[in-house]
Amino acid sequence: MLIISSCSNNGADGDSPPVVPTESTYTINWYVAADSSTRTGLIENYWNSRQHYFNYGNRDDREFQYWPQAHALDVLVDAYIRTGDSIFEQYIDVWYEGIYQKNGNTFLNDFYDDMQWNALAMLRTYNITGKEKFKTSVDTIWEEIKTGWTDVADGGIMWAKHTPHSKNAISNSPASILASRLYQLNEKQEYMDWAKKTYQWVRNKLVNKENGAVWDHIEVSEDGEEDIAKDWIFTYNQGVFLGAALELYSITGESGYLDDAIKSADYTLNNMINDDGVFKERGTGDGGLFKGIFIRYLTQLIFEEELPDTTRERYAQFLEHNAEVLWNKGTNKKQVIFDPSWQKKPGNDEEIDLTVHLSGAMIIEAAALLERENILE
Numbered sequence: 001m002l003i004i005s006s007c008s009n010n011g012a013d014g015d016s017p018p019v020v021p022t023e024s025t026y027t028i029n030w031y032v033a034a035d036s037s038t039r040t041g042l043i044e045n046y047w048n049s050r051q052h053y054f055n056y057g058n059r060d061d062r063e064f065q066y067w068p069q070a071h072a073l074d075v076l077v078d079a080y081i082r083t084g085d086s087i088f089e090q091y092i093d094v095w096y097e098g099i100y101q102k103n104g105n106t107f108l109n110d111f112y113d114d115m116q117w118n119a120l121a122m123l124r125t126y127n128i129t130g131k132e133k134f135k136t137s138v139d140t141i142w143e144e145i146k147t148g149w150t151d152v153a154d155g156g157i158m159w160a161k162h163t164p165h166s167k168n169a170i171s172n173s174p175a176s177i178l179a180s181r182l183y184q185l186n187e188k189q190e191y192m193d194w195a196k197k198t199y200q201w202v203r204n205k206l207v208n209k210e211n212g213a214v215w216d217h218i219e220v221s222e223d224g225e226e227d228i229a230k231d232w233i234f235t236y237n238q239g240v241f242l243g244a245a246l247e248l249y250s251i252t253g254e255s256g257y258l259d260d261a262i263k264s265a266d267y268t269l270n271n272m273i274n275d276d277g278v279f280k281e282r283g284t285g286d287g288g289l290f291k292g293i294f295i296r297y298l299t300q301l302i303f304e305e306e307l308p309d310t311t312r313e314r315y316a317q318f319l320e321h322n323a324e325v326l327w328n329k330g331t332n333k334k335q336v337i338f339d340p341s342w343q344k345k346p347g348n349d350e351e352i353d354l355t356v357h358l359s360g361a362m363i364i365e366a367a368a369l370l371e372r373e374n375i376l377e
Contacts, residue, residue, distance in 0.1 A: 030376075031082070033327055034368035037361045038079040041336035042072065043091065046354050052098025057351045058337055064102050066109055069095070070117035071289060071358045074296070077125055078365040082372070092125060096133060107137050111160045112148040115141045116174035123181055142182065145175055146194070153220050156201045168217040169206045172198045173240035180247035192251070199244045203260065207241065212263030213271075214241045234287075235279070238268045239294030246301055261301055262311060268294060269318055277318070278325050281341040284353045288340055292359030295319065299366040302375065316375050323367040326360055 045058040054072045056063040073095055080088035099118075100107060107122075109115050119141040126134040148157035148171065156167035157175055176199040183191035206215045206228065216232035242261040249257035274280050279291045301307065302315050322342065330342040332350075338360030339346040346352055370376045 028324065028327055028367075030323070030364065030368040030371040034079070034082060034361075034365045036333075036336045037331075037338075037364045038075055041338070041357060042075060042361055045335065045337060045352075046072070046357065047091070048098070051102060052094040053102050054354055056354050058335070058354075058357070059349075059351045061351055061353075065354070066099070066103055067111070067114040067117050067286075068289060068354050068358060069099050070114075070121040071292065071362070072354065073118075073121040073125060075358060075361045075365060077121070077128055078362075078369070081128065082365065082368055089129065092129065093131075096122075096137075100137075107141055108144050110162065112145055112157050112171040113159065113168065113174060115145055116171070116178055119145070119178050120174060120181075123178065123185075127185075138178075138182075142178065145178070149198075153205060153218050153226060154201070155197065156205065156218075157198065159217065165220045165222075166217055167201075167205070167220075169202050169214050169237040169241065170216070172202045173214075173237070173244045176202070176244035177240065177247050180244070180251060184251065195244075195248060195251075199248060202241060202244070206237075207260075207264075212238075212260070212265075212267035214238050214264060233272075234290050235268060235272055235282070235294040236290040238264050238272070239297040242301060243297035246297070246304060249304070249306075258304070258306060261304075262307075265298055265301060265315065268298075269315075276325070276343070277321055278342055279322060284340055284356055286355060288353050288355035289358055292362035295322075295359070295363045295366055299369065302370065303373075312375070316370055319363065319366060319370065320376050323363045326363060331360070 046054045048055050048062060053064055053069060055061060056065050073092065076088050076092050107118055119138045122134040123138045149155065150158065150164065152165055153167045157171045158164055159166045159168040159171045176195045179191045179195035183195060205218055213233050214237040216229045216234060216237060219227045242264040245257045245261040272280060282290055298315055298319065302312055326338060326342040330339045330344060332346045332348065334348065337346055337352045338357055340356050
């Protein structure tokens with residue numbers, strides 16, 4: 001049902017040697033694998049057909065969580081682009097109505113990063129489908145996002161409305177990406193100003209400029225003392241920072257942005273993997289989605305024309321190696337579900353979080369894209 005093939009050849013933990021991919025057990029048809037992980041794995045296991053959202057678990061957990069819905073939409077869009085199958089467009093349409101209603105007849109939320117994820121996914125959907133309802137909701141969310149910028153910590157968007165003294169990388173880098181993409185849509189200077197200032201705030205406050213590490217957040221005490229969480233380094237922060245840098249490079253052509261993107265990617269590949277060259281397990285819950293988000297933006301970096309060929313090859317090999325390990329070792333192919341560890345197979349009775357499955361689906365869809373564009377060897 002899935003693959004018929006022949007035998008063939010978040011905190012950081014200090015520097016690791018460069019990734020050396022191991023030999024694959026199978027020659028994998030990534031298109032077929034992606035179809036299985038999205039159609040069977042995501043839709044059949046998680047889709048709530050009555051209320052039109054993705055359940056948080058594949059078995060008994062039918063909880064609604066707002067922020068993973070955005071990444072599920074992104075995977076549906078990946079599949080729609082890959083196949084052109086109208087069934088994915090149908091799911092995308094009812095996703096919109098289901099999430100809107102389940103979230104209280106609004107796409108707004110107390111967490112700024114949650115809103116940014118959904119705005120990014122809906123803007124991408126608008127660009128693919130041309131359906132105005134997605135762009136209208138993006139515009140509404142954007143106006144709300146701007147209210148999160150304050151003078152605390154010299155600027156930056158708050159993590160949440162109830163955390164005025166906490167500013168996070170994850171509430172600013174995605175805002176920069178969103179502003180850049182809105183600028184590319186209509187070239188209003190306001191969007192470019194926001195793209196640059198949110199990006200620059202993260203770079204100034206939360207990026208180790210020597211090695212490209214992105215620290216998670218900064219807390220400001222009542223007397224103005226700043227405390228940066230330098231021990232909190234997560235793959236999704238790395239991913240969205242490089243993504244924001246890449247968007248600005250695409251618009252401006254300024255090489256410093258591309259340098260920042262490469263440095264952030266290299267830090268991740270050198271420090272956030274295990275000795276087998278595979279992403280370290282970061283558990284379930286929110287953390288289950290972190291490496292998938294990094295993969296999405298690393299994939300975009302791979303397609304940057306000005307990326308040095310040797311760097312592109314290294315990134316593509318890393319992605320392919322991780323996808324192969326996940327598919328060969330970390331996938332229950334009967335149910336097409338993924339383990340939080342990409343090096344072991346989940347059991348038939350295991351409850352797997354939506355976040356965990358989405359990371360797996362993202363890298364499988366990414367591998368299918370690279371295969372289609374003849375980037376994988």
